[in-house]
Amino acid sequence: MSVNPVNPNLFATMSSPIMDSRRWVDGKTFSDGMPLINVSQAAPVDPPPAPLREALADAVLNDAGAHLYGAVLGFPELRAEVAQQWSAAYGGKLDAENVGITSGCNQAFCAAISSLCGPGDAVILPAPWYFNHKMWLDMAGIECRVLMCGDDMLPVPEQAAELIDDKVKAIILVTPNNPSGVEYPSALVDAFFKVAKNAGISLVIDETYRDFHSVTGAPHGLFAKDNWQDTLIQLYSFSKAYRLTGHRVGAIISSTARLAEMEKFLDTLTICPNQLGQRGALFGMQNLGNWLGGERREILDRRAAMIEGFPSLEGWTLKGCGAYFAYAEHPFEASSHDVAKALVEEAAILALPGTMFSPTLAEGGTGHAERHFRIAFANIDRAGIGKLFDRLSSFSMP
Structure with missing residues (x-):
């Protein structure tokens, strides 16, 4: 029996997905030719104007x-x-x-x-x-x-x-x-x-x-x-x-x-x-x-780039796209959690799997969690979105 009891509700709560995903890249070195594309979090990375x-x-x-x-x-x-x-x-x-x-x-x-x-x-x-x-x-x-x-x-x-x-x-x-x-x-x-x-x-x-x-x-x-x-x-x-x-x-x-x-x-x-x-x-x-209006127009342009580019991804299905996020179904037999880790290793892409957003099969879910990804595109421009599609197109599960 533990001498330091833990609140059972807190203990049963999932770990922070953002912190978990960061651990997938901790200590890893990515090449100059294939730097990490981080689409795991959409918080602005630039300071205020x-x-x-x-x-x-x-x-x-x-x-x-x-x-x-x-x-x-x-x-x-x-x-x-x-x-x-x-x-x-x-x-x-x-x-x-x-x-x-x-x-x-x-x-x-x-x-x-x-x-x-x-x-x-x-x-x-x-x-x-x-x-x-x-x-x-x-x-x-x-x-x-x-x-x-x-x-x-x-x-x-x-x-x-x-x-x-x-x-x-x-x-x-x-x-x-x-x-x-x-x-x-x-x-x-x-x-x-x-x-x-x-x-x-x-x-x-x-x-x-x-x-x-x-x-x-x-x-x-x-x-x-x-x-x-x-x-x-x-x-x-x-x-x-x-x-x-x-x-x-x-x-x-x-x-x-x-x-x-x-x-x-x-x-x-x-x-x-x-x-x-x-x-x-x-x-x-x-x-x-006026400045915020310009920010909105840029985000909407990135949204448009996601919608325009998605048909090039064989087997992937875009389910939703707006604000900072795209939500997509992947074509692989493996769970989205395993695909997410493989994307880091094989394609230098950090994205969050649907298992972080819906009940898994083990939790009584319908399989939705295992089939989907969230792609936070707000911090990559059109060129970066193009590189993302290039890598996803050539990716296959090892």
Whole structure:
């Protein structure tokens, strides 16, 4: 018997897929002729644009509040700016009191779930899922009712309704989706809202990648609904839009009553969000709209390059593509986990297998996990995408 007991929920939680995949390349040397193509993670690798860095430097030198504890739910000016811009973008009415700022979008998710569920409660989680969502639910002892997406990578609202009982407290959606990249149509999001509202549960929508949606205008109309805050909780990240990954700034939009409960969680965990990061996010929102538009156009061009190039890959099938991700079915008999390791060794490609995003056969899955890959293309340009296709075309399992 161990003298140092481990929380059984934490012990049973999967290891971080990003950390696991990094170990596959630790200590390996890749040739100049075939350098590693890393499509495992889509976080921006460049620093924020120069004007934002200058604003951060000015805050370090001249804004005493940037170095002190702040409000638990965030910098008031940033909360007000989010409310104003969201109201305009979604055609609804949000107040600053509907907005909370968090230490990244992962913390926003954890805060939302902690306000909704206790151990033994359940949520409906579409698969393939964002792995950190699944990890937090497992750590917290919350049951995941897995809702497998169809071949089009879209979850079905009617199937979600069939999974709801007294234990279910929320439905989780991510759009544009991580890992599949698929953008959920407005009508589909609306249908899930109706399912949640009719059941008296919450709909939690992670819109981390909303700034890179391929369609202009509001991606859904939920904020224009009467009493939206009784059902909807939205999550957002400033990390992708303004390259603020290291500053950890996210947002959560909900009812004032629910945010008051989340405030307890956030106060206990981090006391307040990163003060510099919040000032950077505010500067970005107020000054970098044109720059962000250019970033969006570049990501959409890379998305187009993925869609254009995929037909050249014999046996591979593109299932979804958008925001930062492509999701594809591979042609090999082996599990995606084994194919992923072989890709590192034989083709110098680091990509994440579907076993990190869906239940495996051993876990009662349907085989989806073993057949698919996520390719995070946001950090490789058209030329890099072409090299990726060249290597995949010539790859075969050893």
